[in-house]
Amino acid sequence: MPYFEACLRETMRFDTTVPLTIPHRAMKDTTLAGYDVPEGTMISANLVMLHMDKEIWGDPENFRPERFLRDGKLDLSLDKSLPFGAGRRLCAGETYARQSMFQVFAAFMQTFKVSTADGKPRKLSPRIQGILTTIPEYWVKLNLRN
Numbered sequence: 001m002p003y004f005e006a007c008l009r010e011t012m013r014f015d016t017t018v019p020l021t022i023p024h025r026a027m028k029d030t031t032l033a034g035y036d037v038p039e040g041t042m043i044s045a046n047l048v049m050l051h052m053d054k055e056i057w058g059d060p061e062n063f064r065p066e067r068f069l070r071d072g073k074l075d076l077s078l079d080k081s082l083p084f085g086a087g088r089r090l091c092a093g094e095t096y097a098r099q100s101m102f103q104v105f106a107a108f109m110q111t112f113k114v115s116t117a118d119g120k121p122r123k124l125s126p127r128i129q130g131i132l133t134t135i136p137e138y139w140v141k142l143n144l145r146n
C-alpha cells in the first residue's frame with residue numbers, strides 16, 4: 001500500500017493535472033523570490049515547473065515512485081510536489097480527491113490487468129494543455145485478474 005500511494009503521488013508529479021494554479025492577486029506590495037511584486041499583481045504558480053525542477057527531484061523525467069519511500073515506508077517529507085496548490089486557497093477537494101483516487105485505483109488495479117490495446121509498448125501520448133491536462137483518445141485492454 002505505501003508503494004501504491006507513492007505511485008499516485010508520482011503520477012501527479014510526473015503528469016501535473018492542473019498545470020497552473022488559480023490566479024491570485026497580491027493584496028499588498030511584497031517580494032517573491034527576489035522580485036518586487038506590487039499590490040494588485042496577478043500571480044499564478046506554475047506547478048509543472050515545480051514538478052520538473054531538477055534541483056528538487058534530481059531526475060524529474062523518470063517515473064520513480066521510490067522517490068517518496070524510505071525503508072519501504074511512505075515519507076511525506078520527501079514529497080515536495082504541490083498538485084493541489086498551497087496556502088489559503090489550496091484545492092478544497094484535496095483530501096476527498098486523494099482518498100477517492102486511492103480507493104478507486106487500488107480496487108481497479110486489484111481487479112484488472114491493464115495493457116495497451118494491442119499489447120505493444122507505446123510512447124506517452126501528446127498532452128492537451130488547458131486548465132486541466134488531458135490526453136487524446138488512448139485505448140487500453142483490461143483483463144480480469146484470477
Ligand code: HEM
Nearest residue numbers: 017018021022083084085086089090091092093094096097
Ligand atoms: C486530482 C484531483 C484534483 C486536483 C489535481 C486539483 C487541483 C487543484 C488546484 C491546483 C487548485 C488551485 C489551488 C491554488 O490556486 O493554489 C484547485 C482549486 C480548487 N479545487 Fe481542486 N483539484 C482536484 C480535485 C478537486 C475536487 C474533487 C474538488 C471538489 C470536490 C476540488 C475543488 C476545488 C476548489 C473549490 C478549488 C478552489 C479553492 C479556492 O480558490 O479557495 N478540486 N484544485
